[in-house]
Amino acid sequence: MAKRNNVDKAITVAREVRQVLGSMGITGEYSIMRHMMNFENVITYEGTHDIHLLITGLDVTGLNVSK
Numbered sequence: 001m002a003k004r005n006n007v008d009k010a011i012t013v014a015r016e017v018r019q020v021l022g023s024m025g026i027t028g029e030y031s032i033m034r035h036m037m038n039f040e041n042v043i044t045y046e047g048t049h050d051i052h053l054l055i056t057g058l059d060v061t062g063l064n065v066s067k
């Protein structure tokens with residue numbers, strides 16, 4: 001749950017910063033796109049965002065809906 005929420009918040013903040021910087025946000029002059037790519041990576045490894053939600057749902061409800 002901590003990993004899922006942490007990564008979700010981090011990428012939300014990174015996307016917001018990219019927006020704040022406007023067109024400069026997609027240039028190499030600022031490193032925000034590099035951070036965004038790193039966060040896109042973390043969404044996948046050590047359990048994807050969706051799989052973590054399924055695991056949390058299983059723990060809370062006892063129902064395995066991934067089958």
Ligand SMILES: Cc1cc2nc3c(=O)[nH]c(=O)nc-3n(C[C@H](O)[C@H](O)[C@H](O)COP(=O)(O)OP(=O)(O)OC[C@H]3O[C@@H](n4cnc5c(N)ncnc54)[C@H](O)[C@@H]3O)c2cc1C
Nearest residue numbers: 040041042044045046047048049050051052054065066067
């Ligand atoms: C930079 C990086 C480093 C990595 N390092 C390691 C490492 O050191 N050791 C290691 O063992 N692995 C490593 N991995 C692999 C990583 O753990 C897997 O990529 C990850 O578990 C996702 O598996 P997959 O790529 O096979 O995607 P898949 O399992 O094919 O999933 C594809 C998509 O489908 C979704 N999905 C899958 N099953 C379901 C379902 N039942 N219900 C709903 N949605 C579903 C997933 O959430 C995902 O969005 C690394 C990956 C990356 C990107």
